[in-house]
Amino acid sequence: MLVLGIETSCDETSVAVLDEEGRVRSNIVSSQLAAHAPYGGVVPEIAARAHLENLPVAFEQALFEAGIEVSEIDLVAVTAGPGLIGALLVGLSAGKALAFARGVPLVPVNHLEGHLFSAFLRARGEAALPVERPFHGLVVSGGHAELVRVEEGRIVPLARTRDDAPGEAFDKIARRAGLGYPGGPVVDRIAARGNGSRYPLPVGRPGDGSNDFSFSGLKTAMLRELQKHRVNGGRPGGFGGPQGPPDTLIDPESLEPDVVDLLASFQRAIVTALLDRVETVHREQRMRSLAVSGGVAANSELRRTLLEWGAARGVPVLLPEQAFTTDNAAMIAFAGLLRYRENGAQDPSAATARSRWPLGS
Numbered sequence: 001m002l003v004l005g006i007e008t009s010c011d012e013t014s015v016a017v018l019d020e021e022g023r024v025r026s027n028i029v030s031s032q033l034a035a036h037a038p039y040g041g042v043v044p045e046i047a048a049r050a051h052l053e054n055l056p057v058a059f060e061q062a063l064f065e066a067g068i069e070v071s072e073i074d075l076v077a078v079t080a081g082p083g084l085i086g087a088l089l090v091g092l093s094a095g096k097a098l099a100f101a102r103g104v105p106l107v108p109v110n111h112l113e114g115h116l117f118s119a120f121l122r123a124r125g126e127a128a129l130p131v132e133r134p135f136h137g138l139v140v141s142g143g144h145a146e147l148v149r150v151e152e153g154r155i156v157p158l159a160r161t162r163d164d165a166p167g168e169a170f171d172k173i174a175r176r177a178g179l180g181y182p183g184g185p186v187v188d189r190i191a192a193r194g195n196g197s198r199y200p201l202p203v204g205r206p207g208d209g210s211n212d213f214s215f216s217g218l219k220t221a222m223l224r225e226l227q228k229h230r231v232n233g234g235r236p237g238g239f240g241g242p243q244g245p246p247d248t249l250i251d252p253e254s255l256e257p258d259v260v261d262l263l264a265s266f267q268r269a270i271v272t273a274l275l276d277r278v279e280t281v282h283r284e285q286r287m288r289s290l291a292v293s294g295g296v297a298a299n300s301e302l303r304r305t306l307l308e309w310g311a312a313r314g315v316p317v318l319l320p321e322q323a324f325t326t327d328n329a330a331m332i333a334f335a336g337l338l339r340y341r342e343n344g345a346q347d348p349s350a351a352t353a354r355s356r357w358p359l360g361s
């Protein structure tokens with residue numbers, strides 16, 4: 001059985017081919033970073049148009065690399081949400097058309113569910129690791145921070161962000177510091193040469209006793225600190241939205257040592273907040289294993305910290321291989337395959353794109 005995965009929810013156009021053992025036969029990711037970078041964030045209209053241009057090429061390439069013909073596809077898995085509606089519609093329409101034309105089943109996939117299972121995928125032609133439920137999942141990306149328990153037949157949400165996502169916080173702060181977009185990778189590199197315990201920054205919890213995340217207080221505190229250090233890159237007026245003239249970028253090497261420490265402390269605050277919630281949930285319900293995923297799962301300090309935590313608590317921590325941290329269609333194909341085994345397929349004509357689609361609903 002061969003699954004074709006399609007992902008177009010945000011700024012990567014991706015098509016993948018996966019076999020029934022979760023072996024990735026091809027995973028083509030066409031990034032639109034260059035198109036959005038001048039604006040310091042994703043511009044929805046540019047994203048939708050770029051998907052339309054890139055998808056046919058990514059599709060051809062994915063089949064070519066997997067060494068298969070269209071007629072060999074047995075199942076189509078496509079991201080139906082959450083994401084930018086215009087962007088989602090490009091992939092979903094293509095997936096529906098293909099399923100309809102070839103007479104094969106279609107599975108609409110929740111993008112977050114894709115991330116959730118991405119930690120089980122292996123690169124280099126190996127089969128996916130066995131998915132043993134229950135397990136806990138932490139999805140941390142540019143749009144989401146979600147902690148869930150994955151049980152047989154259902155996903156139970158335990159905590160999510162009340163405001164910004166961690167990746168969004170990285171992106172906004174990096175932009176204000178004149179470091180460009182996306183912010184996570186560049187802050188990660190800078191933080192490696194800084195002192196992360198130098199500046200105490202708030203690691204907020206909403207005051208209602210829930211385990212939810214909140215990163216807006218940290219962002220505000222960071223903006224104040226950056227101002228104090230007279231760092232004000234990006235567009236004059238700061239980050240109001242992606243529309244507008246391009247940013248002016250600064251060289252990360254030219255940052256003052258104090259600012260390097262400040263950025264390291266900012267990264268430490270995000271990692272501490274995530275670890276704190278993981279520890280609380282573990283104390284409440286004893287995790288059997290933790291699968292971490294999403295773009296922020298590429299962060300070196302987060303990976304190291306969670307692995308150390310897992311070793312100390314005896315909880316296996318699964319991290320996605322780098323290729324599967326950011327948005328990709330292999331994870332969509334895999335989540336689609338698991339869903340298909342559980343629930344079967346859906347009538348292709350009934351699948352709709354959803355800009356909002358919380359995990360577990």
Ligand code: KG4
Pocket residue numbers: 010140141142143144166167168170171182183184185188294295296297298299300325326327
């Ligand atoms: O999962 P993803 O590709 O897209 C969403 O679904 O949001 O995640 C992208 C996010 C961006 O905010 C980016 O800054 C962040 O992941 N990111 C990182 C790192 N690499 C990417 N954040 C922290 N450290 C990194 N090394």
Ligand code: ZN
Pocket residue numbers: 111115141142294295326327
């Ligand atoms: Zn994502």
